[in-house]
Amino acid sequence: MQTVIIIILICIVIALIIALIAVRLRTKSILDSVDKMLDEAIDNTFSEAHFSEEQLSRIESKMYRYITKGMTSKLRISEEKDRIQTLISDISHQTKTPIANIMIYSELLAEEKLSDSARNLALQIEEQTEKLSFLISSLVKTSRLENGIVSVHPKENSVKALLDEIHLENAAAEKNIALTIENDTDITAIFDIKWTLEALVNIIDNAIKYTPAGGQVRVNVTEYEMFARIDISDTGIGISEDEIPRIFQRFYRSPEVGDKSGVGIGLFLARKIISDENGYIKVTSEKENGSVFSVFLPRK
Numbered sequence: 001m002q003t004v005i006i007i008i009l010i011c012i013v014i015a016l017i018i019a020l021i022a023v024r025l026r027t028k029s030i031l032d033s034v035d036k037m038l039d040e041a042i043d044n045t046f047s048e049a050h051f052s053e054e055q056l057s058r059i060e061s062k063m064y065r066y067i068t069k070g071m072t073s074k075l076r077i078s079e080e081k082d083r084i085q086t087l088i089s090d091i092s093h094q095t096k097t098p099i100a101n102i103m104i105y106s107e108l109l110a111e112e113k114l115s116d117s118a119r120n121l122a123l124q125i126e127e128q129t130e131k132l133s134f135l136i137s138s139l140v141k142t143s144r145l146e147n148g149i150v151s152v153h154p155k156e157n158s159v160k161a162l163l164d165e166i167h168l169e170n171a172a173a174e175k176n177i178a179l180t181i182e183n184d185t186d187i188t189a190i191f192d193i194k195w196t197l198e199a200l201v202n203i204i205d206n207a208i209k210y211t212p213a214g215g216q217v218r219v220n221v222t223e224y225e226m227f228a229r230i231d232i233s234d235t236g237i238g239i240s241e242d243e244i245p246r247i248f249q250r251f252y253r254s255p256e257v258g259d260k261s262g263v264g265i266g267l268f269l270a271r272k273i274i275s276d277e278n279g280y281i282k283v284t285s286e287k288e289n290g291s292v293f294s295v296f297l298p299r300k
Helices: 002-042 058-111 116-146 159-164 169-174 193-209 268-277
Strands: 154-156 179-180 188-190 216-223 227-234 279-284 289-300
Touching: 002 159, 002 289, 058 116, 116 179, 154 159, 159 188, 159 193, 159 216, 169 179, 188 193, 188 227, 188 289, 193 216, 193 227, 193 268, 193 289, 268 279, 268 289
Parallel strands: 179 216
Antiparallel strands: 154 188, 216 227, 227 289, 279 289
16 A cells, blocks of 8 residues: 555656646747747847747747837838938928028118118018028937937047037127137047037037127036046026026027027037937036036047
8 A cells, every 4th residue: 555655656746847847848948939039129030920829828929919019110110210301301402492592682681772670670581580590400400310310420539629620719709708719638539520519519609699798618628537528618697506407408498598599409409419429418507607518428
C-alpha cells in the first residue's frame, strides 16, 4: 500500500514538473514573440502576418494589434505632415508677391504730395505690412520646425563665428543704444549655426526694442565643461517674476509693451531652436532693472 502511495506521489510530482516546464516554455515562447515584434517595430521592419487568433496568446494578439495601430497612426501623422508642408508652401508662395507689392505701393504713396495725416497713414500701411511679412515668415519657420519639415543639425561650431554673424548695430544705433558683443573667444559648442543665429538675433532684437534710449545691450560668453553660456544682458524695462514663464508662449505679449512693435513669436521660436539642440534658455530679470537671457549650448 505504501509503495502505491509513493508511486502516486512520484507521478504527481513528475506531472507538476512537466506542467511547470510546459508553462515556462510557453511563457518563453510568448516573450520571445513579443520581443521580436518590438524589435521589428523599432527597426521599422514589422509586417502583418496571416494567422488565426487561436495561434497566438492573448498577450501576443494584443501586442500585435497595438503595434499595427501604432504603425497606422504613424502613417497618418506622416500624411498629415505632408499636407501641412504643402499648406505652408502655398501660404509662403501666395502671400509673398502681394505683400511685396503693398510695400512698394505704400513707399510710392509716401513720396507723393500728401497731407501730414495722409502721409502718416501711408507710413502705417508700410509698418503693418512689414509686421505681416515678419509674422508669416516666423509662422512658416516655427511650423516647419514643429512638424519636422526642417530640423536643426547640431555639430561642433565656433562660438566666435556665431557671434560674428550678428549684425544689429544699425538697429541699436537708431535707438542710441550701445550694443557690445564680446566675441573674443576660441571655444566651440554643438549647435546649428544658422538656426542658433536666428534664436540669438530674436533675443538681442528684443533687448534693443525694450531698452530705452541711452541704455546698453551686452553679449558675452562663459565657458563651462559641458556648456557654453551666451549671456544677453540689457538695461531695459525688465520682466516681472510672474511673467517670465509666459514670455516663451506663442503670441504672448505683456500688456505693458502693447505700444511696441512685435507679434510675440520671437522668443517662442528661440526656445524651440535651442531646445532642439539639447540646450536651454534661462532668464533672470527685475522690473526696471533690465534682463539677462542666458543661452546654454552643449559642448559634448
